[in-house]
Amino acid sequence: MRILITGHQGYIGPVMVRAFKRAGHFVAGLDIGYFRDCLTTPLDVLPDQEITRDIRQISAEDLRGFDCIVHLAALSNDPMGELAPELTLQINYEASVRTAQLAKSAGVRRFIFASSCSLYGAASGDEPLTEAAPFNPVSVYAISKVKSELALRELADDSFTPVYLRNATAFGVSPRMRFDLLLNNLMAWARTAGNIRVTSDGTPWRPLVHIEDIAAAALCSAEAPAGTVHNQAFNIGRNDCNFRIRDIAQAVAREVPEARLDITGETAGDLRSYRVNFDKASNHLPGFSPSWSIERGCRELCDWFNCRHETADSFQSRRYIRLKQLKHLVAERQLTATLRWMDDEESTTNDRWPASTAPANADARV
Ligand SMILES: NC(=O)c1ccc[n+]([C@@H]2O[C@H](COP(=O)([O-])OP(=O)(O)OC[C@H]3O[C@@H](n4cnc5c(N)ncnc54)[C@H](O)[C@@H]3O)[C@@H](O)[C@H]2O)c1
Structure with missing residues (x-):
């Protein structure tokens, strides 16, 4: 198949490209490039084609000829929202x-969101939430996902199959690491x-999933x-990977026993807490069998740190914290405040970066 992966230069993207390439597909990537310089290890697998484009400016011609789009491109967390x-x-x-x-009009038959x-x-x-549970978004980021799913549903017909993968919070090693997860x-x-x-009180529930399982x-x-996926939502994760945040911290403590557990409670404003039922994907998404536990993920992350010299400052730098990189590019006047490249002809230099109402430590809030 000919696959287009948008947002392929982010955290999940390189792992997604690798999975599709190894399965024998032709893979193109489309990305605006906010984080292209944030590589920490060389890419082991490259896409067959790369398109540098803002998804706000694409045309049907950019999408013609693909069988399927995997749409990752987004501002990808609550602090950015x-x-x-x-x-x-x-x-x-x-x-x-x-x-x-545009994809539908260009004849692309499948759109994985x-x-x-x-x-x-x-x-x-x-009870853990199934795909039938009501939406209850508590951030603009989450609202953007709800509104997208609802609008995409309207496009589903015999010629166009949208699929909604409701991914849990990701973890794992990528060539473009994120430490705001x-x-x-x-x-x-x-x-x-x-x-x-742990900057919350440690009690909220959070399901986790490895990026290779995504x-x-x-x-x-x-x-x-x-017919098996047409217009379907699937929660993506594992039933045994629903944890309270303090339990995740304890899993890390088991892997790094010399580290002290410190529950500060300073970000009590984060209202997210949800336990999720992942049966549907395991039972009805053909071939899907998520394999990563958090213990295995902790070991993988430890191995990554064993091979590097990161400090408490370096892991909190713009290389790893998405919002810091965007702020940097705006401050350097490489991006306008509407997050378009300065030299882009549709950009206007009058764009102002919005005043922040978020707390000072919000860039790295997880
Ligand atoms: N990481 C997680 O825990 C997680 C969990 C659930 C869902 N998701 C979703 O998965 C997707 C990928 O997440 P990620 O962690 O790789 O995020 P990321 O921030 O690392 O990557 C997002 C990519 O999208 C690109 N992008 C952003 N705006 C763009 C635009 N206007 N035009 C073209 N490209 C643009 C960025 O340059 C970046 O390469 C996102 O949609 C995110 O909401 C992620």
Whole structure:
């Protein structure tokens, strides 16, 4: 198949490219390039074609000839959403839906959307949430995923199969690491500062999933007979990977026993807490069998740190924290405040970076 992966120069993207290439597909990547310089290890597998493009500016011609699009491109966490809510909606929602509309008009038959379990938000009740649970988003980022799913549903018909992969919070080693993600962040604290710093009170529930299992889910969704995935949402993760944050911290402590566990409670404002039922993907997404436990993920991350010289400062730098990199590019006047490259003819230099109402430590909030 001919596959287009948007957002292929991010954290999940290189692992996604590798999974599709190893399965024998032709893979093109399309990305605006916000994090292209944030590589930490060389790419082991390259896409067959690379398109540098803002998804807000693509045309049907960019998408013609592909059988399937895996749509990862987005502003990818809550802190970015809080700083620039309108841009999060513009890129994650409006441009995603437009991309799908253009794809459909160009004859692309399948559109795999990287959604998120965060659309369940502040969940009540004791039962883990199935795909039928109500949406309860508590951030602009999560709202952008809900609005996208609802709009994409309207495009589903005999010629166009959207699939919604509601990924849990990711962990794992990528050529473009992120340390603004929960498990990666806790391991980074443990390995660089010798303490495991939980900034909430540790009680919220959070399901986790390895990035290779996310890539496997997208690959299964692309290869499945259309009838098995048509217009379907799948929670992507494992039932035994629903944890309270303090349990995740304890898993890190077991891997790094010399580190001190420190529960600070300073980010009580993060309302997310959800336990998720992952049966549907395991039972109905053909071939999908997520294989990564967090213990294995902790060992993988430890091995990564064993081969590098990271410090508490370096892991919190713009190389690894998405919002810091965007702020840097804007401060350096490489990006406008609407996150378009300065030399892009559609950019206007009058764009102002929105004033932040977020707390000073919000860039790295996990
Ligand atoms: N990482 C997670 O824990 C997680 C969990 C659930 C869902 N997701 C979703 O998976 C996707 C990928 O996440 P990630 O962790 O790799 O994020 P990331 O921030 O590392 O990568 C996102 C990529 O999208 C690109 N991008 C952003 N805006 C763009 C635009 N206007 N035009 C073209 N490219 C653009 C960026 O340059 C970047 O390469 C996102 O949609 C995210 O919401 C991620």
